[in-house]
Amino acid sequence: MTDPLALDPVLAPSDRASGGAPARQHDEAYDAWFERFEAHVMAGGKVESTDAMPDEYRTAVLRFVEMHANSELMGVLPEREWLMRAPTLRRKLALTAKVQDEVGHAQLLYRIAEDLGKPREAMFDDLLAGKTKFHNVFHYPTVGWADVGMIAWLVDAAAIVAQQALRDSSYAPYARTMRKICWEESVHIMHGRDVVVTMVTGTPAQRAAIQDALDRWWGPLMQMHGPRSPRDKDMDLRWRIKAKSSEELRQEFLTIYVPRIRELGLVIPDAELRYDDDARQWHYTEPDWNELRTVVTNHGPMSEARLEFRRLARADTAWVRETILAAPQAA
Amino acid sequence: MNDGPALEPWEVFRREKDGDPMRHGGSVMAPDADLALHYARELYGRRQESVRLWIVRRADIIDLEDADLLQPPLDRSFKKPGGYVMRDKLAAAREAAGQSKPKARDRR
Numbered sequence: 001m002t003d004p005l006a007l008d009p010v011l012a013p014s015d016r017a018s019g020g021a022p023a024r025q026h027d028e029a030y031d032a033w034f035e036r037f038e039a040h041v042m043a044g045g046k047v048e049s050t051d052a053m054p055d056e057y058r059t060a061v062l063r064f065v066e067m068h069a070n071s072e073l074m075g076v077l078p079e080r081e082w083l084m085r086a087p088t089l090r091r092k093l094a095l096t097a098k099v100q101d102e103v104g105h106a107q108l109l110y111r112i113a114e115d116l117g118k119p120r121e122a123m124f125d126d127l128l129a130g131k132t133k134f135h136n137v138f139h140y141p142t143v144g145w146a147d148v149g150m151i152a153w154l155v156d157a158a159a160i161v162a163q164q165a166l167r168d169s170s171y172a173p174y175a176r177t178m179r180k181i182c183w184e185e186s187v188h189i190m191h192g193r194d195v196v197v198t199m200v201t202g203t204p205a206q207r208a209a210i211q212d213a214l215d216r217w218w219g220p221l222m223q224m225h226g227p228r229s230p231r232d233k234d235m236d237l238r239w240r241i242k243a244k245s246s247e248e249l250r251q252e253f254l255t256i257y258v259p260r261i262r263e264l265g266l267v268i269p270d271a272e273l274r275y276d277d278d279a280r281q282w283h284y285t286e287p288d289w290n291e292l293r294t295v296v297t298n299h300g301p302m303s304e305a306r307l308e309f310r311r312l313a314r315a316d317t318a319w320v321r322e323t324i325l326a327a328p329q330a331a
Numbered sequence: 332m333n334d335g336p337a338l339e340p341w342e343v344f345r346r347e348k349d350g351d352p353m354r355h356g357g358s359v360m361a362p363d364a365d366l367a368l369h370y371a372r373e374l375y376g377r378r379q380e381s382v383r384l385w386i387v388r389r390a391d392i393i394d395l396e397d398a399d400l401l402q403p404p405l406d407r408s409f410k411k412p413g414g415y416v417m418r419d420k421l422a423a424a425r426e427a428a429g430q431s432k433p434k435a436r437d438r439r
Contacts, residue, residue: 050394104374111358115340120360177357184378325336325362 041239046172049115061171061241062116069109070127071135076102077306078142078151087145094191098152101184108177115173128311130298135159137220139300146199146209150217152192154257158224160185161253162244170240193260200264214261215269222270222284223292225249254282341367342392344385345375353385364388 034054040047047053076099083099086092110120126132137155142148163182169175199206226246236242244252254273261268272285294300298307338360344353356375361367364386371386395401408414425432 050396100377104377107359107370107374108357111340111360114360115358173357176355180357324366325338 038239041170044240045170046175047170048172049112056235057239057241058116060235060239061174062113062118064236064241065109065113065116065171065174066118066123067133067135069106069113069123070132071138072102072106072109073127074134074306074310075138077309078138078140078302079148081142082145082148085145086148091195095148095152098188098191101188105181105184108181112171112173112177124314128307128314130307133296133298135224136292136295136300137217137224138306139295139298139303140216140220141302143216144209144213145195146206146213147217149192149195149199149210150213152188153196154192154214154217154221154261155224156185156188156192157257158221158249158253160189161256162225162242162249165243165249168240168243174241197264200266210264211266214266218269219288219291220295221253222250222287223289223295225253226292227287227289251281254284258282336362338362340389341371342387342389343371343375344387345381346383347380348382353383356381356384358389359386 037054037057041057047057079095079102080099083092083095086095110123113123114120123132127134137151137158142151160182163178163185166178167175167182169178196210199210201207228247229245231237231245234245237245255275258268258273258275270285272283274283275281276283295303298304339362340358341361341364342358343356345356346353356371359367359370359374361370367386367388368384371384375381375384
């Protein structure tokens, strides 16, 4: 996933809940407590939502989880455009189930973020106002059915590499939820790979459509995990909110998926891409980080259209939330 | 919109298959038990991954997390099999009795 550290903070300091942690004052007692907390998480210790935690940690987890939740919610929009155009009933059922799963993931993740002190409505407000972000890959158009396969296979694959590493997060509620989410995502990847393999073995036009989709999606895929960041300056790594750096995730993605793409006879649109046996890592053309920054700040080709769709959906369904919250409480 | 009941967290426990323990799955926000049940079913039973769900208002859970009571800093090794180390004493007993260590397959 896009490294949230590259992005703006989610909350202004005045908006953060203190949540039982000692007041944020840098006296000796606080510093000693902070050091004990850091030593706990750096040694592999876990943090529960009801535990006292430093404001810095709480904000970092919230920022990370909120962006993840936003991405699950916005991530269904490129796919929903193809629900009514799916080629067969089975594909339509599978895609519908995937869309439902992703919204479910958003629900699980917003729940975690709520427990960290930010109300769900405030998160929707910020997302729709462009104050918080969602992953770069969901700012692009889905021009054909081949894109649906490419998203479900490779976008979900790049995401699951990051998500599997999050099963070890120091923030235990997030780690537990990621186990459930990874299990569901593994089905999506099979669905997407099946779509791609089916088209690759179909007509020349179908095969060409897959190659065209790969050509368009490869750049965003390589940008998805974010730029390399110095390990010692990455507080999300230091506090074990995430377990692997951007570059480690990208290398892992390439190691698993380059052979699977090439075995289908597809050509990855990067002449520099090769595995260096001596350095034991992949070399590739430097991803376009300017494109990443442009896109995640909602200046991508579909950013505004997708946000506008979400605004309309929120307005359309307002009556449901109002009805629920106005209902008499069951005894 | 805020005239009705407030949303509150409900904890969801699920049994994956018959015979398994109920395990904590996660939580949902709902204004009442009816909606909590619907949300729980949607988020934790949609894929036939559960045979049973328990939905409990978080405020109703009695929480005990007191290290003085649960993890007292006392030697409790006498309550655990690993608290009985007799290798050297056994060796001494065998030597005194003129016996050798029995082979593993002779154990009953």
